[in-house]
Amino acid sequence: MNPSLAKTRIAPRLRGLCAAAALLGAAVAAPASAKPPLKIELTLQGHRFSPSTIQVPSGTPVELSIRNLDPMPEEFDSTALKIEQVIPGGMSATVRLRPLAPGRFPFMGEYHADTAQGVVISR
Amino acid sequence: MLATFLIVLREAIEAGMIVGIVLAATRGVPRRGRWITLGVTCGAAGACVVAAFAGRIAVLFDGAGQELFNSAVLMLAVVMLAWHNMWMASHGRAMARDMRRLGAQVGAGERAPAALAVVCAAALLREGSEVALFLYGVAAGGGVTAPGMLAGGVLGLLGGAALAALMYHGLLRIPAHRLFTVTSGLITLLAAGLASQAVDFVQQAGYFEVGTSTLWNSSWLLSDDSLAGRMVHSLVGYTARPSAAQLAVYVATLGCIVGLTRWLRRSGAVSGAAGG
DSSP: OOHHHHHHHHHHHHHHHHHHHHHHHHHHHSOSOSSOOEEEEEEEETTEEESOEEEEOTTOOEEEEEEEOSSSOEEEEETTTTEEEEEOTTOEEEEEEOOOOSEEEEEEEGGGTTTOEEEEEEO | OHHHHHHHHHHHHHHHHHHHHHHHHTTTOTTHHHHHHHHHHHHHHHHHHHHHTHHHHHTHHHHTHHHHHHHHHHHHHHHHHHHHHHHHHHHHHHHHHHHHHHSSOOSOOSHHHHHHHHHHHHHHHHHHHHHHHHHHHHHHHOSTTHHHHHHHHHHHHHHHHHHHHHHHHHHHTSOHHHHHHHHHHHHHHHHHHHHHHHHHHHHHTTOOOSSOSBOOOOTTTSOTTSHHHHHHHHHHOOOSSOBHHHHHHHHHHHHHHHHHHHHHHHHHHHHHHHHO
């Protein structure tokens, strides 16, 4: 088969790819969310979250600012919230919660799951 | 000790499975042992470096450094897996022909194992940094339980290595002429799963907030937290609560890799027929 035939077959695919890439770029550049996130502060001390129960309005993005006062790292882990984030000892981290449907969303510190437990309640 | 073992094992599952699949996929490729050892060693060393600088990575990009770093590592692995499958599709036929003709495994080149070495490094880098941080925390905490906990951690790592060996030897039971078809399929699913994890990390970081709604919740059937859930997650990208964006990226990655490899194989067959 001659190469020009192969080329004509590629061209539409390439054009499709370019269009998809452009769409993706536009989506990334678009402002993330209209609502400003609600900021909530948490501390982690003695492998316990405080507060360990967090009430949030549903459908609003939330930013948790977590200060790890322990000398050891901890991993903020929640399959319900789909978050996995390491917070080194003595440091702070920002955990962004996407707008939630009403419900209970448990989270934990994976490295000390026996004590580091908490829940986000969205209503 | 058991708790530590389970935490480390959970983190090591994905890396173990990926290394096992990569070993099987490169069966018969010259110098693959050296490449994969290099990838695993660099990944493990990189994981320790990342763990040491975790605090500094976390504060980058307005506090989203960790998520973006994770998704970048995952995307690198996806690209390398896709590239490997395409390389196999365009060279596999020629490789098989050479192997038949010369009766030896020559002419395979070194580029395919190089790409997969990067995949191994990426897998160890991502999960390994969490293990390193955790074990560092255990050691720093000291106390009477620390030695037992560290032993549990080491056992967890060995568990991950055992899983890699099981995966590899399990795959080798497949007849040689079908092995590459199976490993190509596994690599495609692996790439799609990693791509959907990558988009999740990007969204955790607060970017690309399109299709964030959860499509379903099958955690009653298979939870992400269970060992079985973790294995299926590593192997085919299962998650109990996928977002629309994750599913879209998963399907798109599958489609791209399958489409491109088919197309390359077909044009390879054409040029092979014309040339040989």
